[in-house]
Amino acid sequence: MELSGGEIVVQSLIDEEVEFLFGYPGGAVLHLYDAIFHQQQVKHILVRHEQGAVHAADAYARSTGKPGVVLVTSGPGATNAVTGIATAHLDSIPMVIISGQVGTPVIGTDAFQEVDMVGITRPCVKHNFLVKNIADLAETMKKAFYVATTGRPGPVVVDVPKDVTDPSIKIPYVYPEEVVMRSYNPIIKGHSGQIKKAVDLLLNAKRPMIYSGGGVVLGEGSAELIEFSKLLEFPVTSTLMGLGAYPATDEQFVGMLGMHGTYEANMSMHESDVIIAIGARFDDRVTGKLEEFCPYAKFIHIDIDPSSISKTIQVDVPIVGQVTEVLREMIVLIKSSNIVMDQKALEAWWSQVNKWRDLHCLEYDRNSDIIKPQHVVEQLYEVTNGEAYITSDVGQHQMFAAQFYHFDKPRRWINSGGLGTMGFGLPAALGVKLAHPDSDVACITGEASIQMCIQELATATQYRTPVKVINLNNRYMGMVRQWQEFSYESRYSESYMDTIPDFVKLAEAYGHVGMQIEKPADVRPALEEAFAMKERLVFMDFLTDRTENVFPMIEAGKSHHDMKLRSPSDKELS
Amino acid sequence: MRHIISILIENEAGALSRVAGLFSARGYNIESLTVAPTEDETLSRMTVVTGGSDRVIEQITKQLNKLIDVVKLIDLVESTHVERELMMVKVKTSNETREEVKRLSDIFRGKIIDVTSASYVIEMTGVSDKLDAFVAALDDESVIEVLRSGPMGMSRGEKGLHL
Ligand SMILES: Cc1cc2nc3c(=O)[nH]c(=O)nc-3n(C[C@H](O)[C@H](O)[C@H](O)COP(=O)(O)OP(=O)(O)OC[C@H]3O[C@@H](n4cnc5c(N)ncnc54)[C@H](O)[C@@H]3O)c2cc1C
Ligand SMILES: Cc1ncc(C[n+]2csc(CCOP(=O)(O)OP(=O)(O)O)c2C)c(N)n1
Numbered sequence: 165m166e167l168s169g170g171e172i173v174v175q176s177l178i179d180e181e182v183e184f185l186f187g188y189p190g191g192a193v194l195h196l197y198d199a200i201f202h203q204q205q206v207k208h209i210l211v212r213h214e215q216g217a218v219h220a221a222d223a224y225a226r227s228t229g230k231p232g233v234v235l236v237t238s239g240p241g242a243t244n245a246v247t248g249i250a251t252a253h254l255d256s257i258p259m260v261i262i263s264g265q266v267g268t269p270v271i272g273t274d275a276f277q278e279v280d281m282v283g284i285t286r287p288c289v290k291h292n293f294l295v296k297n298i299a300d301l302a303e304t305m306k307k308a309f310y311v312a313t314t315g316r317p318g319p320v321v322v323d324v325p326k327d328v329t330d331p332s333i334k335i336p337y338v339y340p341e342e343v344v345m346r347s348y349n350p351i352i353k354g355h356s357g358q359i360k361k362a363v364d365l366l367l368n369a370k371r372p373m374i375y376s377g378g379g380v381v382l383g384e385g386s387a388e389l390i391e392f393s394k395l396l397e398f399p400v401t402s403t404l405m406g407l408g409a410y411p412a413t414d415e416q417f418v419g420m421l422g423m424h425g426t427y428e429a430n431m432s433m434h435e436s437d438v439i440i441a442i443g444a445r446f447d448d449r450v451t452g453k454l455e456e457f458c459p460y461a462k463f464i465h466i467d468i469d470p471s472s473i474s475k476t477i478q479v480d481v482p483i484v485g486q487v488t489e490v491l492r493e494m495i496v497l498i499k500s501s502n503i504v505m506d507q508k509a510l511e512a513w514w515s516q517v518n519k520w521r522d523l524h525c526l527e528y529d530r531n532s533d534i535i536k537p538q539h540v541v542e543q544l545y546e547v548t549n550g551e552a553y554i555t556s557d558v559g560q561h562q563m564f565a566a567q568f569y570h571f572d573k574p575r576r577w578i579n580s581g582g583l584g585t586m587g588f589g590l591p592a593a594l595g596v597k598l599a600h601p602d603s604d605v606a607c608i609t610g611e612a613s614i615q616m617c618i619q620e621l622a623t624a625t626q627y628r629t630p631v632k633v634i635n636l637n638n639r640y641m642g643m644v645r646q647w648q649e650f651s652y653e654s655r656y657s658e659s660y661m662d663t664i665p666d667f668v669k670l671a672e673a674y675g676h677v678g679m680q681i682e683k684p685a686d687v688r689p690a691l692e693e694a695f696a697m698k699e700r701l702v703f704m705d706f707l708t709d710r711t712e713n714v715f716p717m718i719e720a721g722k723s724h725h726d727m728k729l730r731s732p733s734d735k736e737l738s
Numbered sequence: 739m740r741h742i743i744s745i746l747i748e749n750e751a752g753a754l755s756r757v758a759g760l761f762s763a764r765g766y767n768i769e770s771l772t773v774a775p776t777e778d779e780t781l782s783r784m785t786v787v788t789g790g791s792d793r794v795i796e797q798i799t800k801q802l803n804k805l806i807d808v809v810k811l812i813d814l815v816e817s818t819h820v821e822r823e824l825m826m827v828k829v830k831t832s833n834e835t836r837e838e839v840k841r842l843s844d845i846f847r848g849k850i851i852d853v854t855s856a857s858y859v860i861e862m863t864g865v866s867d868k869l870d871a872f873v874a875a876l877d878d879e880s881v882i883e884v885l886r887s888g889p890m891g892m893s894r895g896e897k898g899l900h901l
């Protein structure tokens with residue numbers, strides 16, 4: 165088979181069984197778009213802004229485990245994609261981003277729509293390639309998918325100059341079955357000696373904790389995590405990125421940890437004597453003040469990336485390996501071990517953990533006559549039976565979503581944790597809905613975030629992706645306002661927008677259904693009505709309490725046992 | 739502490755900027771960096787001299803290893819090794835100083851590789867301390883230009899850094 169460069173790129177996507185290509189055309193990729201026109205296997209999704217393409221493909225990847233694929237043109241198309249690429253990079257999401265480039269003869273001459281894409285993206289990709297020769301194209305595509313999806317996943321950029329895709333130059337096409345890269349060999353199996361040490365430590369623990377992270381989701385380790393945790397009967401906490409890998413409704417789950425984690429999760433971490441971190445990277449939102457993080461604990465850390473280990477916190481038993489492999493090996497060892505666990509200590513530990521739980525740190529005022537954002541998320545959880553895919557933007561609404569939608573399965577909670585990219589939620593919801601057309605998909609957002617990628621409402625019209633937008637409209641950049649309230653004596657500098665669009669009309673202008681909900685009593689019926697409209701995108705504008713804050717909160721530079729809690733007058737303890 | 743990290747890396751366009759970019763993005767310091775192709779032209783060898791606490795050095799080597807193009811690396815300071823740096827110094831000379839500079843260069847086993855009526859270029863190799871000492875021994879006024887390659891090194895014994 166003789167193919168042009170443009171056809172080789174498209175054929176390689178077909179060979180990789182890519183379902184959707186999220187993109188936006190332009191001069192440098194016209195040959196490529198012509199090749200797309202001539203085939204049916206890969207469905208192109210035309211977004212309204214390249215950032216939306218990357219977020220949608222990223223969320224497709226997060227919700228399926230398959231790589232997300234993007235095509236953008238050179239110059240402004242490429243730079244528009246960068247925020248999305250950085251978002252995927254910080255959360256370790258497998259993606260292949262193909263960017264057009266000016267022709268090889270003019271590279272470096274400040275040609276029309278030229279930017280050094282390989283240079284610009286170097287710090288925010290797992291790897292990138294500039295393909296200067298058509299003969300390297302197929303193999304580079306193979307390498308891109310291989311690197312993106314193996315080891316610690318991440319985005320890979322393939323920059324393709326226009327002349328390399330010239331339709332008049334054809335070469336024989338062979339897509340490599342596999343690639344071997346002498347410089348890249350991800351470690352899969354953990355070190356047996358270390359695993360044994362870890363198991364000994366775990367079985368002798370008196371106040372143990374399981375601290376699970378996004379790596380369990382990325383590595384498909386949910387089943388192993390559950391078996392491991394059930395075997396040991398230890399309390400389980402999760403990072404924002406790990407939510408769903410361990411069922412939130414299970415008795416052993418003590419909620420999210422970190423800055424807006426639960427009282428019980430953070431106190432348990434603080435007092436714990438043995439902590440096993442599984443696919444979690446001791447992020448600063450989790451640790452708070454490093455010197456005071458878990459002062460009594462010995463740490464075991466399972467991670468596929470050696471550089472995640474002992475990066476911020478020195479650990480005692482590092483285990484480099486794929487989460488499923490390592491957990492399986494641990495499970496076997498635990499089952500065959502003759503160490504007798506200190507049941508008395510463990511019972512005492514659980515009763516302490518339950519005491520912290522009894523504080524009900526997430527309680528809020530349920531009698532308010534203004535809609536509380538927590539109430540909306542709780543009702544959403546009930547109306548969707550806890551089974552929806554939830555995407556989110558960034559801000560207070562994101563934290564309320566994480567705290568009040570109890571994810572029982574992995575890959576259902578889709579949010580930008582590492583970069584915290586406002587604008588992620590809506591395009592992400594579209595990517596998820598395309599992947600899971602028969603499931604409920606809701607985007608929990610805020611009136612500021614939603615405006616950052618609002619143009620994708622048009623994409624939703626074109627591809628009939630009937631997601632539900634849950635706009636927790638507090639007329640503030642709530643998260644910013646909260647910090648200003650606590651740390652800047654309520655000087656709300658620029659955290660308020662003087663004009664906010666009429667979201668109902670806006671939704672209608674795009675051909676969708678818009679609703680505005682003002683009263684707590686209307687929340688439930690409105691949600692039911694919206695979710696009954698299976699074929700429609702419904703934009704639900706909930707006017708929520710302007711002054712609501714997210715609690716608990718560990719303020720910057722504070723440690724886990726030093727949490728700011730909602731004042732008792734603010735909540736009605738049930 | 740000073741560390742000498744010796745890296746085998748794919749000889750690809752941009753490989754150098756990946757390494758240099760890593761150091762600047764993560765705020766690690768680079769004292770010197772040398773790079774050249776090896777006997778196998780698909781590979782380059784880089785030597786980075788850097789400093790930092792043990793934890794920082796551990797992160798540096800992990801982050802370098804994580805670069806997809808890096809094939810292998812060693813921290814030479816972890817075992818016994820030999821190291822050399824090349825230096826060229828251009829010095830002003832006059833009838834009175836010419837002999838004196840030559841004698842000094844001989845003591846340090848330097849070679850004079852260019853002579854004019856008013857200058858010498860002296861070539862010298864050695865460990866960095868020795869080169870420092872030579873420059874310090876010269877009369878400040880007479881030094882026109884000092885050019886140093888940065889150190890490179892190899893572990894002692896039969897083991898080597900190769901594929
Ligand atoms: C407004 C805001 C507030 C936030 N508040 C909080 C908060 O209160 N609590 C909180 O937890 N986070 C919070 N975050 C998110 C935070 O910034 C980090 O994104 C998050 O804590 C990182 O999660 P993680 O440690 O699970 O790591 P991830 O970023 O998910 O990284 C995964 C880790 O697993 C490893 N890994 C990947 N694949 C595998 C595999 N197959 N096997 C083994 N290991 C693997 C990776 O190498 C990496 O080290 C907040 C973010 C925002 C925007
Ligand atoms: C692109 C981008 N710009 C700025 C920020 C900083 N930021 C974090 S949260 C936030 C406010 C979000 O407001 P809104 O979407 O209304 O959510 P709320 O906190 O009110 O729920 C801002 C500005 C960000 N995370 N991303």
Ligand SMILES: [Mg+2]
Pocket residue numbers: 559610611612636637638639640641642
């Ligand atoms: Mg808001």
